[in-house]
Amino acid sequence: MRIQALPAQLINQIAAGEVVERPASVIKELVENSLDAGATRIDVDIEQGGGKLIRVRDNGGGIHPEDLRLALSRHATSKIASLEELERVSSMGFRGEALPSISSVSRLSIASRATGQEGGWSVSSDGGDQFVDPVPSAHPQGTTVEVRDLFYNTPARRKFMRTEKTEFGHIETQLKRLALSRFDVSFSLSHNRKEVFTLPLASQILEQERRLAGLLGASFLEQVIHLDWDQAGLALRGWVARPVFSRSQADMQYFYVNGRMVRDKLVTHAVRQAFQDVLFHGRHPAYVLYLDLDPLQVDVNVHPAKHEVRFRDGRMVHGFIYSTLHKLLAETRPGQEIDRSTGEIRQVEVDQRTVPLAAVPPAYQRPLGFQVQERHASYQPSFDMQHPSPMPPVTEGEAAADEVPPLGFALAQLKGIYILAENASGLVLVDMHAAHERITYERFKRALLEGGVSRQPLLVPVSVSVSSREADLAEVQQPLFGELGMEVDRIGAETLVVRAIPVLLQGADAEKLLRDILSDIVVHGSSERIRDEINQVLATMACHGSVRANRRLTIEEMNALLRDMERTERSDQCNHGRPTWVQLDLTRLDKLFLRGQ
Known part of the structure; x- marks a missing residue:
């Protein structure tokens, strides 16, 4: 066979194989776009586990009507414009692949009203490579993206979807991860027109801990230790459960790098090393941790799904995470109090002169x-x-x-x-x-x-x-x-x-x-x-x-x-x-x- 250029629709469907694995992947991409747009409220509606309908509505900056068609084009983005911006990217998305990939395997529509515009506009796609011109649409400021009949034109992919309950479970887990990454944004989730949860804004630590308790359970909050430590341009903050709250599986481990949820072997190894002296063999720690560092020190352009990152100085990051958690766990001794207004640990002074x-x-x-x-x-x-x-x-x-x-x-x-x-x-x-x-x-x-x-x-x-x-x-x-x-x-x-x-x-x-x-x-x-x-x-x-x-x-x-x-x-x-x-x-x-x- 001679070399030939692939059709645009096939290119997008190939890309969709990396970006859109299941309905939860669609939720991740759409919600991250809403966060990048500066939204403070995000509502997610699901029907039939995401197979029939996924709707994400936000109150962000919106999309300019002249950019609506371009938003469905491959490698079109408002996040970066040069290599220098790519090297220090801080937004969740930047590849310009999510929307065209999703539109190639579903019936997608976008309605949006940009800041400063008098009215909203909408554009739609039915899985082909031809897009209709935007039309006026009544819409408040922000954007609503509807994804219907996911994988309807790729039967092989649709066969791999699990039951409605299983797919919705993945969606709920994914939205929890996103909700834990941004306490300054309110989230709501409904399934088949029934509300699952609503999370209000959480600017104070007490409000943040209420969100933690709602998503991870009150028992997690009862055993949690708050930390906030920075050194040499690195900052580690968040919550770590005491070793007595260990888990049989690694199902309660949330680690964010510059606000992005990642699954990194170096990070996992550093945390495991810090807990080595205080856990049963085969048990796993529970934590919600946030690592902040200069974007130049981390490469997020490793995988299309952006689950993996690469640190420029992995040894320094590993040592910082290990030493911080190791020192924190070393202080788990009797006579501690947790100030719930700040989340800090206060050591109760023991009067050494006291005798029985x-x-x-x-x-x-x-x-x-x-x-x-x-x-x-x-x-x-x-x-x-x-x-x-x-x-x-x-x-x-x-x-x-x-x-x-x-x-x-x-x-x-x-x-x-x-x-x-x-x-x-x-x-x-x-x-x-x-x-x-x-x-x-x-x-x-x-x-x-x-x-x-x-x-x-x-x-x-x-x-x-x-x-x-x-x-x-x-x-x-x-x-x-x-x-x-x-x-x-x-x-x-x-x-x-x-x-x-x-x-x-x-x-x-x-x-x-x-x-x-x-x-x-x-x-x-x-x-x-x-x-x-x-x-x-x-x-x-x-x-x-x-x-x-x-x-x-x-x-x-x-x-x-x-x-x-x-x-x-x-x-x-x-x-x-x-x-x-x-x-x-x-x-x-x-x-x-x-x-x-």
Whole structure:
């Protein structure tokens, strides 16, 4: 077959295969156009899961009547006009492909009234490459786009559409993502003439959190931490759920780059690394995060659907996201309050001078008849580290209510497993093994950080065959390997030799470790592989070195454990992601006994 130019309609239908995957894709493109037009209200009406009708109405700047026909032409856009504008594009759309692609596989009509115009105009298309001239149409300022009979002229594509319920589920999810990207815009969605949700403008943080609760559930908001941090031209803000709110699947992860929803491997890896110490294996964190940076530092022109981005300095972005979230999660400890007016975390100051109101068990507390299953001497060194420093005695009358520490004071031990304590809010239940495990683990990490990573020379160095690119990379990254406690030399064009590994990883597969680190450096510009392996060893040591069930503690030991929890990073969860303590306030206790009803 000779080379020939394709018809315009076929070109648009080919492009539609990349841009218009299903009705939810149409919603995404049309709503993003409305956002770019400066709309503050967007109404979406759906019939039969989007297969019969998709209508998007906004109050934006509108389309000039002379541009209506051009809007349906391929590669026609008002967003950019030069390469310089493309490199720093900040609008959602810019390729000029959405409307012509949609019009090529549906019956599309556009009615619009531009700012400053006395009346509106409309234009329509029936899937062909011929467009009728715009005609006058009564319309308020803004634009309404109607898409009817999607894929009616491409039966093969229509066969791949799912049930009405499934397609509408994708539409609802897509509109939620868009609604979370712009709190300064109100959204409404109706299906088959029934209202699904209406989201008003949310300029204040309390209003934004109401939108979060409406879209993601009240339970998400109850466990959320707000952050707002900027550094070196990068800004990260949004909400992160505490680790106890982890999910079995990654269905509640929303990440936006300059207001654009993206699914980026580098971002996902940075977030996962930050949560590594506080989540069960196989669990996923929940978050709504916004990364803002100079448009010149990110390329959004990677894929027609614009789901992917490419950062000019991926290592810097990865490090910024990881360090910010890592620091935030390190502060998850008892004694925190979230100011709902600002969303900020306030740390309640713990008065270190405060001592238990009763240094001995109260008169009604009798010893429980459980047998000690481990030798006391095995755990004595651990508890010697926990004993509080000598303090002057304080009488009960001198200890004011506002001096009570966040976890309060120990009352008793239950079944040799839980510590019961009383604080200003009510009753606190502490899993003593989980709590002690986190305390011991963080101490091990801190001691290792202060002393550095000790290395162990290998009796027989391990030779590893790699590519020339990896060998070059290993030579450049010699300082990094030194910090990680490894000694790696190049002995050939495509050969490396491992001469030493960290002491704590003695017996590990040196070749596999080296290959994994090189892979991380190639993809992410850095590697946490050694640290992760060492932390696993430390976590095992902490687990075996922590107090076990049925270990009877004195009141002094219990209070020492509570005070350590208040000073230890990430003490809300153990090393495996389990919660270490639970608060039962008086309101909740009253409900159990029907008090006040």
